[in-house]
Amino acid sequence: MRLLILGGTEFVGRALTEEALKRGWETTVFHRGRHAAPPGVTTVLGDRTAENGLAGLAGGEWDAVVDTWAGAPTAVRDAARLLADRAPRYAYISSRSVYRHPCAPGLDESGALVDGSPDAGDVEYPEAKRGGELAAVAAFGDRALLVRAGLILGPWENVGRLLWWLNRMARGGPVLAPGPRDSGIQFVDPRDLAAWTLGAIEQRLGGPYNLVSPRGHATMGELLDACARVTGGRAELRWTAPEKILAAGVEPWTEIPVWIPPGELHDTIHAGGSAKAIASGLRCRPVAETVTDTWTWLQSLPSPAPLRPDIQRTALTPQKEAEILAM
Ligand SMILES: NC(=O)c1ccc[n+]([C@@H]2O[C@H](COP(=O)([O-])OP(=O)(O)OC[C@H]3O[C@@H](n4cnc5c(N)ncnc54)[C@H](OP(=O)(O)O)[C@@H]3O)[C@@H](O)[C@H]2O)c1
16 A cells, blocks of 8 residues: 555654554655655655645556645645545545534434535635535545544644643642542543554545444543553542532633543543444453553653744643632
């Protein structure tokens, strides 16, 4: 198999690259060159936001393209148009954000979608992802695979969610653990996403698939217990009722990564339906394995680990955490 990955050097793209290499696929990555590609891949440099930025892809044929783009749909449109006759399949890494909120528990791929346009420039994230999907479909039709990922946690993360929890636990002491402890969380390890995506390409699948663990795969308690354990056991989890945390003005998800209190937003983000992906081969490793491997990887990096510069982070400060715990 000859695979072209648009991106391919960071987080999800890196997991896809590693999985392709593991399978012995001839792998090309297209990126700006700001992050190093792993040994064994062919690199084509270019900037998708620049005029004539795709010039490096003017020639060449592949058996599949995977596009990890998260920004303006026009970038997906231009790449997909350029490659439509030179690759039989195009997998676009989309997101469950394309569904209109709120989502009912168990929502499958038939859920109502936000509006989007392949010709849109910089738009809000949900519209950008939907526009990217439409751009992929416009060029590849039913040869386009739409990988609607849920929350992605695992090695190579550059967002600051699982990494934030690991760093917090490593610091030790009393840790604000947001309840309920048995609240279900859904995520997908980038390595499981990558394995499913390449398998789906082999099976010639097309159309939308929700890519996230089954409901009940993990709980907030299991995630935080694993984080506390692998970082040396210095953290003392103080399980705290959601009402108390919300009363302190804490913003779920952004100030406390991964955490959403029970309610509509929790069902939207942590209770999606992924039966179609599971039936077509998605296997989700246990949360403890994701946490252990991410910690091992994180320790191999300089501290602090480099994170994506384009995301504003507003996670809980140690002072605010201590204040809530003292309340
Ligand atoms: N994080 C989540 O929980 C989550 C959930 C659902 C869906 N998703 C989706 O998952 C995908 C994440 O992909 P990712 O982790 O691979 O993204 P990423 O970490 O942002 O990496 C971007 C990749 O594209 C390259 N790149 C960046 N700007 C470029 C440009 N202007 N021209 C050419 N290449 C460029 C980068 O390499 P260089 O810097 O070397 O150019 C890098 O390889 C996104 O589509 C996102 O919407 C994420």
